[in-house]
Amino acid sequence: MADPSSYRPKPGQIPDSPGVYRFRDEHRRVIYVGKAKSLRSRLASYFQDLANLHPRTRTMVTTAASVEWTVVSTEVEALQLEYSWIKEYDPRFNVKYRDDKSYPYLAVTLNEEFPRVQVMRGAKKKGVRYFGPYGHAWAIRETVDLMLRVFPVRTCSAGVFRNHVQKGRPCLLGYIGKCSAPCVGRVTPEEHRELAEEFCDFMAGRTGTYIRRLEKQMLAAAEEMEYEKAARLRDDIEALERALEKNAVVLADATDADLIALAEDELEAAVQIFHVRGGRVRGQRGWVTDKVENVDTAGLVEHALQQLYGEESGDAVPKEVLVPALPEDTGAVTQWLSGRRGAGVSLRVPQRGDKKALMETVERNALQALGLHKTKRASDLTTRSRALEEIAEALGLDSAPLRIECFDISHLQGEDVVASMVVFEDGLARKSEYRRFQIRGFEGQDDVRSMHEVISRRFKRYLAEKDRTGEWIGDDEPGHEAADEEGRPKRFAYPPQLVVVDGGQPQVAAAKRALDELGIDDVAVCGLAKRLEEVWLPHEDDPVVLPRSSEGLYLLQRVRDTAHDFAIRYQRSKRSKRIRTSPLDAVPGLGDTRKQALIKHFGSVKRLRQATIEQICEVPGMGRKTAESVVVALAGTAPSPPAVNTATGEIIEENDGGSTA
Secondary structure: OOOHHHOOOOOOOOOOOOEEEEEEOOOOOEEEEEEEOOHHHHHHOOOOOHHHOOHHHHHHHHHOOEEEEEEOOOHHHHHHHHHHHHHHHOOOOOOOOEEOOOOOEEEEOOOOOOOEEEEEOOOOOOOOEEEOOOOOHHHHHHHHHHHOOOOOOEOOOHHHHHHHHHHOOOOHHHHOOOOOOHHHOOOOHHHHHHHHHHHHHHHOOOOHHHHHHHHHHHHHHHHOOOHHHHHHHHHHHHHHHHHHHOOOEOOOOOOOEEEEEEEEOOOEEEEEEEEEEOOEEEEEEEEEEEOOOOOOHHHHHHHHHHHHHOOOOHHHOOOEEEOOOOOOOHHHHHHHHHHHHOOOOEEEOOOOHHHHHHHHHHHHHHHHHHHHHHHHHHHHHHHHHHHHHHHHHHHOOOOOOOEEEEEEEEEEOOEEEEEEEEEEEOOEEOHHHOEEEEOOOOOOOOHHHHHHHHHHHHHHHHHHHHOOOOOOOOOOOOOOOOOOOOOOOOOOOOOOOEEEEEOOHHHHHHHHHHHHHOOOOOOEEEEEEOOOOEEEOOOOOOOEOOOOOOHHHHHHHHHHHHHHHHHHHHHHHHHHHHHHOOHHHHOOOOOHHHHHHHHHHHOOHHHHHHOOHHHHHOOOOOOHHHHHHHHHHHHOOOOOOOEEOOOOOOEEOOOEOOEOO
């Protein structure tokens, strides 16, 4: 526990201007990010008698080892920089809303030649129009099924679309009138795009225009005694009205607004958002957070707004945002929201009328969400705490291992030897800190030597980090970005309390020997053998046997199985890449097009290896110099043994430049 006075800035050193500040721990990890109108007065509030600080603030300042700040010109810039840093550094003491699930959206891919209507989850893509989120994917499909009668937009995947283009006939939806069948040219790309844009307009709330237009067409058809057409239009109107009934009118003035409500207690807070478009509730979502910092309702609202609109722009930010309490600096937040929208945004607390009544409904949803979360988490916390306590007791640890790292080795008959490292904190997987290793110290199959190498490499980096400022970024993951600043998460610089290895006594001994060679004596080691699920400790002849019903054993099994699966996936990916390589890759100046032409002409690399320079020159695009290079390259590589399908034992013939099916 650090003394805040040990890193307190000198008097007069902190500027009296707007800015953003960062607290770092002893490992240089950013643990808290905040903003202030006056950096001097805000930071001074942290360096006072610890007894006067809120318990959470006291924990943060005693965990920190340094503080730094960045001056900005305006409070809006401070808000933007704070959001960027919270997203980048993932500080442990900042409020971070956790989506309680991945909500589905109704998406229209306007970035394609023939836009497609589909269900989408995850990160939003450029050029795609989104509606929602919805509580369930089936709710989207029901709505789309009703609307396709009137707006027969394509819903098939790219593969299905190409298949029907080749066949020259539409799918079933094309035959029953729920797709305009652009795949067979029933409509032009321009006509299909117009249909998609009308679909988007209707979903955005501009519903009256289309219904009135259909009603006029229906009456005109009836007057001209085209009763079949009139009946079809009548059915279309009923379909649209049924789709509208799924989103009841809640605000009579066709308002576009988001309503945000909170339910909180001393430890946690839940936020619920209702997305109202055209006066109808078009989507709903919710988040839950631990109140790890001393923050009031206004602060929670500000964090929720950052989370909700930080990546949005344009119409995704509504004209009106209704909240239970205004943020401390309402003007800066409103200006930031207006900048995201590109037009004015009203941020206010509803006082009376329909909006106040709807806000009460949103608040009830937030209360219910918090209650459900607490019911589930109480059980989860109890189980995880019991598991960690049982592990500590069984292994003779001084305290529960809050951070566990597990290592596993994977290979296929001694080839493509790799290792995995998975991390569990507080009994939960922390996927952002998983790591993969390639075994480089030797060739062949030796799980014990491999384990020694991996543990040594992992903790050498940890020791290096204790001796220098900044955080190490390993080269074990190809393509990983280089470190450019300190304080980011997802690094090796954070030590575990317990190392678990997948294996028995030999693997445990290798891991312990690696730690001893590095002089590390404050990290416990154990191994979990698969055969009898025995827990092995260093220098012990007999294993520790945990009861089959033990929560501690369940947690160790989950950690071990996660590491095993992660290692296997990496090993398979490396093997696939190796199998896909071809001797032709070594020929300078030979691109993919000419490689394919060679394989198509000769049938396989084996037959190409037997060909003469003159025969290779017969392939279109192949000159004599390149043909000579091909012959030299193939002569320098021995024919590879036949590939075998390990599931069936079938020998797989070469057919595409050295790859196997």
